[in-house]
Amino acid sequence: MRTFYATVALTLLTASSMLNAATYKGQKIYIETCKECHGGGQALAASKKQRIWAKMMDNQGEKLAQIHLNSKKADASWPYFNSKTYTKNAKHLEDFLVEYAADSGNVPACN
Structure with missing residues (x-):
């Protein structure tokens, strides 16, 4: 029985680490690709x-x-949004934006 509880605890710990890793990846992607135009992650993520x-x-x-x-002001970002890199990273970026949205109560530390 003790082994069962240890296995369940380890599984839950691993699963929660995997979820945080996606948010962390999204934060890193935001810093590398979006921060230059949109500023700190807190302001943009909390805008919606x-x-x-x-x-x-x-x-x-x-x-x-x-x-x-569709924005001429964002023409510098067009190559990125047309790339496979963006579609590959979109899920991580979504995790970051949803995790730190206005109604989430969370604050990112990427400013």
Whole structure:
């Protein structure tokens, strides 16, 4: 019985670490690709609620990419949003934005 509880505890610990890793990856992606134009992560992530960020990031971030691709002010980011790198990293970026959204109560430390 003791082994069973140890296995369950280890599984839960591993699962929670994996979830945090995706958020951390999203934070790193934000710092590398978005911070130059949008500033610190707290301001941008907290500008929308979790539900809105999740909708914007549906289909590998298609809506967020279209917002940038339709803006002449964002022309420097067009190569990134047209790349496979963006679609590959969109899930991590979504995890970061949803984790630190206005209604989440969390504050990122990437400023």
